[in-house]
Amino acid sequence: xxxxxxxxxxxxxxxxxxxxxxxxxxxxxxxxxxxxxxxxxxxxxxxxxxxxxxxxxxxxxxxxxxxxxxxxxxxxxxxxxxxxxxxxxxxxxxxxxxxxxxxxxxxxxxxxxxxxxxxxxxxxxxxxxxxxxxxxxxxxxxxxxxxxxxxxxxxxxxxxxxxxxxxxxxxxxxxxxxxxxxxxxxxxxxxxxxxxxxxxxxxxxxxxxxxxxxxxxxxxxxxxxxxxxxxxxxxxxxxxxxxxxxxxxxxxxxxxxxxxxxxxxxxxxxxxxxxxxxxxxxxxxxxxxxxxxxxxxxxxxxxxxxxxxxxxxxxxxxxxxxxxxxxxxxxxxxxxxxxxxxxxxxxxxxxxxxxxxxxxxxxxxxxxxxxxxxxxxxxxxxxxxx
Numbered sequence: 001x002x003x004x005x006x007x008x009x010x011x012x013x014x015x016x017x018x019x020x021x022x023x024x025x026x027x028x029x030x031x032x033x034x035x036x037x038x039x040x041x042x043x044x045x046x047x048x049x050x051x052x053x054x055x056x057x058x059x060x061x062x063x064x065x066x067x068x069x070x071x072x073x074x075x076x077x078x079x080x081x082x083x084x085x086x087x088x089x090x091x092x093x094x095x096x097x098x099x100x101x102x103x104x105x106x107x108x109x110x111x112x113x114x115x116x117x118x119x120x121x122x123x124x125x126x127x128x129x130x131x132x133x134x135x136x137x138x139x140x141x142x143x144x145x146x147x148x149x150x151x152x153x154x155x156x157x158x159x160x161x162x163x164x165x166x167x168x169x170x171x172x173x174x175x176x177x178x179x180x181x182x183x184x185x186x187x188x189x190x191x192x193x194x195x196x197x198x199x200x201x202x203x204x205x206x207x208x209x210x211x212x213x214x215x216x217x218x219x220x221x222x223x224x225x226x227x228x229x230x231x232x233x234x235x236x237x238x239x240x241x242x243x244x245x246x247x248x249x250x251x252x253x254x255x256x257x258x259x260x261x262x263x264x265x266x267x268x269x270x271x272x273x274x275x276x277x278x279x280x281x282x283x284x285x286x287x288x289x290x291x292x293x294x295x296x297x298x299x300x301x302x303x304x305x306x307x308x309x310x311x312x313x314x315x316x317x318x319x320x321x322x323x324x325x326x327x328x329x330x331x332x333x334x335x336x337x338x339x340x341x342x343x344x345x346x347x348x349x350x351x352x353x354x355x356x357x358x359x360x361x362x363x364x365x366x367x368x369x370x371x372x373x374x375x376x377x378x379x380x381x382x383x384x385x386x
Contacts, residue, residue, distance in 0.1 A: 034073065036095050050108060051116065052092035052100060053079055056132070056159050060091060062106055066115045078124050078162065080114035083193075087120055087128040087162025124162065131160035138190060142169060145185050153177045156204045166193040172204050202227050205251035212249065219256055230254040237265050239293065268293050272314045279320045283332040286310070300333055310337050 041047055051071055054060045063079050065071065075090045092100065101108065120128070135158045142155050153173040160167050167190060171177075179196055186194045199207075206220035220227070235247055235258055249255045272291060279286040279300060286300040289309055298317050299309040310333040312320075323330050 034092060034094060034096050041095075048095050048098045050097050050101065050113070051077075051090050052097050053077060053088040053116075054091040055086065055088045059159075061088075062097065062101055062113055064108070064113055064115045067118070069116065069119060071116075071119075076120040076125060076128075078117045078120050080117060081161060081163075081166075084161065084163040084165040085117055087124055120162075127164055128162045131162075131164045135160060138167070141189065142186060145189065146182060149182055149185070151177055151179060151182060153179070154204075156199070157207050160192075164192065166195060168195045168197055170197050170199050170204075170207065172199060172201060200227075201251040202253055202256075205249065210250050212255075213246075214257075218250065220251075224256060227256065228259060230256060230258050234258040234262050237262060237269065239291070265293060268296075271296070271318075272298070273317050273321055277321060279317065279330070279333070280324050281320070281330045281332050283334075286333055302333075310334065312336055 049065050049068070050062055051065055052060055053063050061079075063077075069077075071077065071090050071093055073090055073093060076087060077090060078085045078087055080086075106113065139155060139158045142158065146153060146155055152175065153171045155169055155171045157170040158167060159170070167186075169186070183194050183196065202220060205218060206224075209221040210218050212218050230253070232242060232247075232254070234254075235242060238258070238261065240247065240258075247254055247258070272293075273288075275288045275291065277288070284302040284304070286302050288298055289301050289306075290299045291297070296314050298312050298314065300312060300317075301307075301309050312333065316336045316339075320330055320336070
């Protein structure tokens with residue numbers, strides 16, 4: 001849910017103008033619902049003294065609250081950095097931070113966990129907002145310098161440290177890049193400490209964002225935090241055509257959503273026979289041509305009669321394979337296909353657009369009442385001959 005300050009007016013966003021990182025921290029792409037916030041700690045148990053702080057583009061780190069500051073989600077804090085200090089926003093507090101640190105295998109006493117200095121002052125926030133406003137112009141100028149030096153790299157994003165003492169340039173490249181001259185040019189042009197950090201194509205797509213082929217925002221830029229390897233076998237198991245243009249996302253790699261339903265397909269395929277297993281019958285040898293995982297059926301064709309397909313269920317195919325292993329005679333696939341047609345009964349109620357043939361008929365009780373009324377009227381009327 002978004003806060004009231006993020007509402008729109010005349011199609012333009014009004015309020016914080018911070019692309020979702022508002023003061024209430026309720027509409028950021030990586031916001032976490034703290035379901036333990038309304039629960040009190042048992043007597044004698046001290047609260048967990050670590051917090052999770054979010055920086056630009058969803059970069060999160062854990063920090064130790066050594067000063068025992070009263071922090072809540074959405075607070076802007078100044079944290080330890082190398083060198084100087086950085087400014088971020090508290091994204092999670094309390095016992096849920098302990099769960100997240102355990103999940104990400106971060107030890108509380110390790111040297112990687114830095115500390116929080118203080119809540120950000122107005123001066124810290126002014127410097128932070130100023131350098132954030134300069135990032136787009138600097139990114140454009142940095143790309144021009146990289147093109148002038150003929151470097152085969154793409155600068156995708158820039159992130160300034162909160163005290164404006166360092167700028168991190170995120171770039172993508174296919175091969176190794178010698179950017180020693182580039183760093184000198186950047187330091188002379190922007191008058192700050194420069195750090196170059198290479199990222200992958202998926203990380204670049206997550207930072208830039210966009211709309212996927214499904215019509216929704218990219219998963220990597222909204223809720224997906226870890227990138228798992230995706231192989232073409234995931235598409236084969238789901239009976240998808242191996243078309244690179246359809247299977248690739250905006251990053252140029254295979255879509256992450258190919259893994260979402262893969263476990264369900266693998267579970268369903270356990271009941272199916274192998275597609276390379278042939279069925280031996282008296283009529284001939286049948287080869288699998290196609291399978292339908294949702295309906296649980298397979299289509300087989302005899303060798304030499306490739307145009308005539310015979311529909312069998314997975315259970316029937318397994319039964320024939322078991323008979324072949326026992327060297328028992330199997331008549332033909334037509335026998336099993338006829339048995340399947342007898343067992344299948346058409347369900348007219350579930351057909352889209354099917355109209356009931358009896359929907360204009362009156363109920364039987366109403367028909368009986370109408371007949372009895374007509375009989376009474378006839379008895380009461382005098383005959384025509386009278």
